[in-house]
Amino acid sequence: MNPVNEAIQVLKDVGKKAPILEGVSTGIEGLDDLFFTSKIENGKVIKQSLGGIPRYAVINLTGVSDTGKSLLVEQFAIKRAVEGEKVAFVTVETPAAFLSMGLKERAAAMGIDFSVIDENIIIIDAASYHSLREEMPTLLDTLAYAIKTYKIKYTIVDSITGLYEHKEMMARIFVRQLFNFMKKWYQTALFVSQKRSSHEELSAEAAGGYAVSHIVDCTMVLSKKTIQSSYDERMYKRPIGEMVRLFRIDGCRMCGHDTETHFMEITERGLIKIGPTLKELLRSVK
Amino acid sequence: MAILSPEEIRKFDVDATAIRVFLKALEIIGGPRKLIELRNLTWITSLMEASYAIVLADMEHKTEDEIAEFLGLTRQTVRNILRAEPELVLKKLEGELREKTTKAHTAGGLAKLAYKEIKEGRDNLEIFIHALESASQALGIVWPVEVLRRIKGLNFPASIENLRERLAGLVIEGKEAEKILVELSNPVNSPSELLKEMRKAIKGE
Numbered sequence: 310m311n312p313v314n315e316a317i318q319v320l321k322d323v324g325k326k327a328p329i330l331e332g333v334s335t336g337i338e339g340l341d342d343l344f345f346t347s348k349i350e351n352g353k354v355i356k357q358s359l360g361g362i363p364r365y366a367v368i369n370l371t372g373v374s375d376t377g378k379s380l381l382v383e384q385f386a387i388k389r390a391v392e393g394e395k396v397a398f399v400t401v402e403t404p405a406a407f408l409s410m411g412l413k414e415r416a417a418a419m420g421i422d423f424s425v426i427d428e429n430i431i432i433i434d435a436a437s438y439h440s441l442r443e444e445m446p447t448l449l450d451t452l453a454y455a456i457k458t459y460k461i462k463y464t465i466v467d468s469i470t471g472l473y474e475h476k477e478m479m480a481r482i483f484v485r486q487l488f489n490f491m492k493k494w495y496q497t498a499l500f501v502s503q504k505r506s507s508h509e510e511l512s513a514e515a516a517g518g519y520a521v522s523h524i525v526d527c528t529m530v531l532s533k534k535t536i537q538s539s540y541d542e543r544m545y546k547r548p549i550g551e552m553v554r555l556f557r558i559d560g561c562r563m564c565g566h567d568t569e570t571h572f573m574e575i576t577e578r579g580l581i582k583i584g585p586t587l588k589e590l591l592r593s594v595k
Numbered sequence: 596m597a598i599l600s601p602e603e604i605r606k607f608d609v610d611a612t613a614i615r616v617f618l619k620a621l622e623i624i625g626g627p628r629k630l631i632e633l634r635n636l637t638w639i640t641s642l643m644e645a646s647y648a649i650v651l652a653d654m655e656h657k658t659e660d661e662i663a664e665f666l667g668l669t670r671q672t673v674r675n676i677l678r679a680e681p682e683l684v685l686k687k688l689e690g691e692l693r694e695k696t697t698k699a700h701t702a703g704g705l706a707k708l709a710y711k712e713i714k715e716g717r718d719n720l721e722i723f724i725h726a727l728e729s730a731s732q733a734l735g736i737v738w739p740v741e742v743l744r745r746i747k748g749l750n751f752p753a754s755i756e757n758l759r760e761r762l763a764g765l766v767i768e769g770k771e772a773e774k775i776l777v778e779l780s781n782p783v784n785s786p787s788e789l790l791k792e793m794r795k796a797i798k799g800e
Contacts, residue, residue: 446607455603
């Protein structure tokens, strides 16, 4: 067998082609400062906020149902669109017309005139078109066409789990192919995945298929918890029966990141906000 | 908001890809004439089934059950096709082709080999030339067909030296083919890569 000589490269040469590490603001209050980079100043290493998710990262956003995954990616899409950038939104669960309604609502809640941004969000409706959902080459060729035609920089897939329903044992094959595609086209991508188990609720365990989180650059986990005891009441400062939502970054290979568990809020108008850490809350209780 | 219209969906053509794989597999075993000589055209059916199975499994990630249902085969036959080892198949191909009962793993091995060739841009050259001929006449660009005719039978990846021998004396848009070839990286992986790189060199891209 012939060796693939092209695959062997010296770091110095590869470094010339490496993209610059920079943040992409998400439009989600409290999230952008959870990613860091390091700088050397006067011989000391200084931690510096990236000001958003790392550009060109492929991020897996996972959580059980009703934790705010779709809201979060919609908010991100609107934020990028209002900055004048093009976003591809591959909707696998909600048909385009209904997604559009949700995006309008979200934009209004964010105080953004929808007509200013609607040209910048390009919806690929895999929920309505069977071939986009069932045939990976059709989805990827269509996405490549959209990226070239509309000069798209950001891709959202909600959800990747919908692409391999009834064959989750093949999840890694699907996700790997999507991941490689995003890298080839220099996309900053958010993949929503449906977490199948609440057993390890703040980890990527069972995040939309077996070991999927190993493929992506970064995983963010959303979870929810019902206050059921007086201990919970004291701990979370909420009354019995109420629901609290939690957020955690479960690894990011592209840059430094916060590792704490944070409170997460979904406002009445449906906006996501990342709040203080559990540690900070406990300190305030004491 | 832009919603991609049905016309903008780039539908993957399973049938066309399966046929390309089938034609390549047929080329690998020596063409239909070889099967006619052996009085064994029954291989055609097995090769077509195997070509579909490989494309559906690799491109569309269909499960064995889904492929079996689509092709009207048993799951075990599909499994034999998908688990075939191309290298082993080639070693005993001549004997296998003489047998009256076709074997799923042999057809599978051939289809896998053909699929790999297709992915690397090496289609059945006879058919490629044939299809290109009428298209090139319509577009008024005839040199690609002439280049392909001349390289018939050449194994790819092909060295620039071998290509130079085949294209000796050919002049394309006022440039000598041999001079164009000098600008290409050695070796050239497939006929389609050869045409693409030659076009770039001619246009000075």
